[in-house]
Amino acid sequence: MELDDTDREILRILQEDARTPFSEVARRIDMSSATVHDRVNRMQEAGVIEGYHAKVDPREVGFGISAIVGLRVEQGREQDTLDRLSAVEGVQEIHLTTGEWDVMARVYAEDADALRELMFEEVAQMDGFARSQTMVVLGTEHETEELPV
Amino acid sequence: MELDDTDREILRILQEDARTPFSEVARRIDMSSATVHDRVNRMQEAGVIEGYHAKVDPREVGFGISAIVGLRVEQGREQDTLDRLSAVEGVQEIHLTTGEWDVMARVYAEDADALRELMFEEVAQMDGFARSQTMVVLGTEHETEELPV
DNA sequence: GCCGTCACCGACGAATCGACGGAGCGATTC
DNA sequence: GAATCGCTCCGTCGATTCGTCGGTGACGGC
Structure with a gap:
């Protein structure tokens, strides 16, 4: 799967804090939350995003x-x-x-x-x-x- | 910090999928979402939960x-x-x-x-x-x- | 010019978040 | 035994977010 800069920005944000609301991600990258939603779905289906995990000490x-x-x-x-x-x-x-x-x-x-x-x-x-x-x-x-x- | 069985169950769920809604966590452990919220907050403040991260391939x-x-x-x-x-x-x-x-x-x-x-x-x-x-x-x-x- | 594809967005009902106050209960104190 | 405290859990509620769908505009092929 080809990733563009927008995808990478989304990945950066979700790697840092996976519970960031998509609406907040959207604000930061200056797009609508629907778009963020679409792209995250696409990346999940393609296996780019493998999951979301709480890190426990x-x-x-x-x-x-x-x-x-x-x-x-x-x-x-x-x-x-x-x-x-x-x-x-x-x-x-x-x-x-x-x-x-x-x-x-x-x-x-x-x-x-x-x-x-x-x-x-x-x-x-x-x-x-x-x-x-x-x-x-x-x-x-x-x-x-x-x-x- | 002391963790009881309920805390550990919550941790198990959030380690597996950090984006599970608290309401869904609540259903699974048979408690109210307010309680889940309380406990997660407590564990975050105590540093038991260090963060939430998307796993990227x-x-x-x-x-x-x-x-x-x-x-x-x-x-x-x-x-x-x-x-x-x-x-x-x-x-x-x-x-x-x-x-x-x-x-x-x-x-x-x-x-x-x-x-x-x-x-x-x-x-x-x-x-x-x-x-x-x-x-x-x-x-x-x-x-x-x-x-x- | 027409059509398909693509990325993006507005909008909307349903669900969730996050915060607060209060109920229940056992332990402690007087 | 009454009052108080600490603790856990929960009901409730307004604000926010989720997840979806239809629609718009840009682009390229024919």
Whole structure:
């Protein structure tokens, strides 16, 4: 789908605050709310906008620790292993990568103990698991949901 | 802030679709919309809800490639280096970590060429930069914005 | 000149937002 | 046990927004 400047402006606004009323978006980009409505619908149908999500502070809901985990999996059973990994509670993202690791994952846990358990009792026990390295996140310097559209 | 089951249900709904009308949330959790309103306000003020963001498909806006980058920075000038890194367009997340790398970053670029340029011309040229390893994301197996509340 | 396409808009009824005051209720105090 | 407080929930209401539809004007093809 082709996006023009107006579409991109709308995306910018909704990336920053997805609950902005369309009438307010319309005011800012100097168009009618009906037009904004049309364009947002079009972008949703085309899959440009994949959804709208409330961002929750992990610490406030009991996730005191997070880690980035590099994984090696046995060749030939990657898919199987990944399916299992997806199902583990606390595993937020799973990426296949080039380089030192086959898979990079982002995990959240309540505390260091829970993280240890998650890694040793669940991840390391999976069929197809070869080895891993856990990099505990000490702090997040910068994190944005917004792509520079 | 203490969250009860009702709060968590509201969070679940808004994490999944942040544009769900409060009246609809109210119907689903069997309470009045005024109550939902009250609780959402409370959670926003307490910082439990940090914001609402439209999720945009990176490929649809011209980011055809993404990588996870491990970085070593010179001791004593971490902050300085991180500030510079934050300002680089396409750098989406920056985490301080234990383990093999001081910093893990997630970067987006238009294509392989743009990624190479981003890494060699911008990141590697930064004061305080020591060395890095780029793991290109071949695919994302699983990715959710939703924490298991 | 005619027609199709496209983007945009005005308008409108239905639904929602956002704010307020008050009801209900358990705990505390006197 | 009466009064008071704190807390949660809700009814209500005017202002705003949603979501839709038909219509207008610009543009290009034939």
